Amino acid sequence: MSPPGPQAADTLRVIPLGGLGDVGRNMAWLEINGKILLIDCGVLFPEDSHPGVDLILPGLEALDDRLEDVVGLILTHGHEDHIGAVPYLLRRRENIPLFGTQLTLALVKGKLREHRIRNADLRTVTEGDVVELDGFQCEFMAVNHSIPDALGVMLRTAAGNVLHTGDFKMDQLPLDHRLTDLRAMARFGTEGVDLFMVDSTNAEVPGFTVPERDIAPALQRVFATSKQRLIVACFASHVHRVQQVMDTAVEYGRKVVYVGRSMLKNMGIAEELGYLHVPPNTLIDLKDIDKYEPRKVVIISTGSQGEPLSALARMANHEHPVIQLESGDTVLLASSLIPGNENSVGRVINGLTKLGARVIHKGNALVHVSGHASAGELLYCYNLVKPRNAMPVHGEMRHLHANAELARSTGIPQRNIAVVEDGMVVELRKDKPIRVVGQIDADYVFVDGSTVGDLSESDLTDRRILGEEGFISVIAVVSLSQGQVISGPEIQARGFAEDPAVFDSIRGEIADALADALGEGVEDSHRLQQVMRRKIGRWVNKRFRRRPMIVPVVITT
Template identity: 60%
Template sequence: MKPLYENLSEPAPLAQGALRVIPLGGLGEVGRNMNVLEHQGKLLIIDCGVLFPEEYQPGVDLILPDFSWIRDRMDDVVGLVLTHGHEDHIGAVPYLAMLRDDIPTYGSALTLAFTEPKLKEHRLPDADMHVVEGGDRVRIGPFDVEFVSVTHSIPDALAVCVRTDAGTVLVTGDFKIDHLPMDGRPTDLQALARIGEEGVDLFMVDSTNSEIPGFIPSEREIGPVLDRLVAEATGQVVVGSFASHVHRVQQVLTAAHKAGRKVALVGRSMERNMRIAQEHGYLTVPQGLLVDPADLNELPAQERLWMVTGSQGEPMAAMARLSVGNHRFVHLEAGDTVIFAASLIPGNETDVNRVINDLTRMGAKVFHRGNAKVHVSGHACQGELLTFYNIVRPVNVMPVHGEVRHLVANGQLAVKTGVRASNIALADGGVTVDLKDGAVRISGQVPCERVYVDGRSIGEISEDELAQRRTLASEGFVSIHAVVETSTGTVLSEPFIKAVGMAEDPAVFDEIRPELVQALRDATVPGVDAHTLQQVMRRVLGRWVAKRLRRRPMIVPVVVEQ
């Protein structure tokens, strides 16, 4: 297999009759999925999602794909294709629309319905939306695009077959094989077989569960488990799930209705998405089942069920807040039941385990994927992946959507089905893959940095600034002020030291003040500036703090010249 490359140069202009794949996110990570296809000078974008920050990225709201490579080529973009309505595939659409707000956008009815409110939130005009479904085939510039129904953990998911003069590319999007899906819309294996018979030159395949043997169970197996847990619960019930997991919410509503409980949806995204799903016929809600959160608390505990966000342990989401007793509506009591009905996204283990421990400490009965069958993944395991490879019989394979180990494992599966190892293109974010004359090759690398959204700031937070935030969080902050008469070298006031986020007694700094005063006197020579003196104080105090207190805080020195 072709290895992952580093330090490649920018790719040369695309050769005549070739097609280039430019991954701007989603390779080497689980999230911010975005791939760009270039052919005949035109660009087709497939998905545009976000990645949610981890614990080591304090203050960050979202992480976007890197648009810098296409920023000056927005007029060449002929379309945006969205495979399904999850945040890691549509969450960055508004930020792309800030560069150009009239990109023709193609997706299923539910996917576009979830996308439109995001544009409105950013006060962007409605995009040029085109609703498609499995079996549809449209021409988008030089790209002939066919949509194929696939099963995922959200309705209306689509794979995308892109035919060009350079060859045929089949992109699975996120998928699994569920022969008894909740919405009666199974993965269209016949269409995939037909496309495979025509010939697939490049197969871009979901890699998330490529290390897991076997097949994913059907979503229908979760319903009876939820029915039993809700029926047996003696207190109130809290169920955490993704705000877009329509199938899971439907199962929870059904279980609550059977058990005689009322349901409140908690979380703005949960309320909005389920309202959209209901309006479009994807969610069936029995009359009178849903009530306002404030009204639910008026009912006895055994008649309440809360459907909340925060299944990944996000600090500001509902599940985390109620686990520490500071949620506006949900107040847990000992004996209540909490169900985590969602997959664990890699990287969130610490946050989720902390929330589970906090809930358990409160006396709640906590059920999660590790101790009860309350969720199944929406991503194909090895059995489904092998089935796809054997049906499609691609010439070349490019694993996508996953961490490096997932991409490698997926490539190894492809080889087992007969794909030549030399035809597996293992690429990382920004590494471009060219298809020409039926062969693929790594052609270069474009920028693919993580773009951080912090409040109203987009892309202004650097890795160095995040490192400073981590230092503040873990090591603390020390400020030191001194007044110096630079003409005489006289220190007019003893350095004033203030420590924040450090457990030390302020008096501990008394022993370093004489050394700081002497260092300032020694450094004060004619022509010296305040910056030089500040650096002297930083070095002296920094060495002392590291040796004496075993800390490396952020130190901010200030010298006032007289």
């Protein structure tokens, strides 16, 4: 699609910069009358198809020419896929006002310290607060999620009202007693919601999401049947799950130790702010773990998604400096599987099992419940809010389409539902259906070591080829004045599991092809290199059915 045209006065544009098509890097750009409000700024973790990539950011580069028009960034909650890219945004403009709850901003503050950003404008809000920004009135509502202090937000603009749920579910017995505020949602519906931006992650799942309390019996069984060391792996931000494990550990007389830098940091923040309650004499340091019998310890670790450098992955590979798993230990993966991480998690489970550990996960026990609303809850919200337009957010395309089908089933006309991808520009005007008016570039921004945005998709293609197909270099020296090959071609291969002698049969053909080109008057080094590339490339593909990276070098004299 082409870029959008000029934006009319009192017209709201909504541009997803991430999170629509992926479970991660959530970010939305809302603009009216020249002013921009951002919602969330998260990261996506790389898959096997992103070799060497550390993180994937939203389409921040689209904002580079408009940073001074940004009036604020609302952070709905403290998960990495919603706050992880904040430091990379503030590198571009450090004084963007950030709005979030106490816990969310505390987690952000830790990230900013790591990036040496010291002058950020952090503004704490809570449910019921109303904040006036240029062109936007923001009213915050409590929502229940798998991390404390999550928020939804009602935005009132000259183009209409937008209700953004953030990530949420409708657990009626939440561990922190903080319910999704259905009264506020109903009040917003009565006032009139012109655009409903609603979480789609579980839109394919029928019924209602299981309450967090329902996993307590499964945790009890795991503790009761574990006769040696117990390792529980979960997200480093899942305060509710850590609290459940902590309470059960006390009941069974086990000490608790955190393993993993992010787990230590986040749980320290949660305890300091009162979101995590640690019973006295329960928590011990990792350095003291050998002072206790294995059956008297539970380890709460990072690595539930199979991250290669995480504490759990290092245990599975027998590489952890302190914890060496033994036959009979129990490992509990107390988290859901993020799409794309299946292979990584499978490798970790296989490694743990090979060491003799008993591995318990969502596939064989009720040890985790989702933090997202299922189809029954979404239907309930559509009927409660009765929005004029709907725009599913947060999820892969199948999730977004499933959410759109729920919206249609409650009576919202098809023309009033927008299922869009990152970068598509959606326009909202008073008393008119929403429409897509264009598209901007919101492609992945790769973080590779200390570089941000310098790695292109073509670079990743080269890395994938190197990893999967190998590398062949072909070097020849030619005399332009004599019109002949005077040395080579020399062929070297790496990651190409064939005897070097196999290239003997193609060397003469490459030399002949170069001689023919020189005889035809070709003197450009690049064209001569392409002659070599084509000759050996076709030969390798025909003989070995391989497509390695080929680097030809022609030296002219």
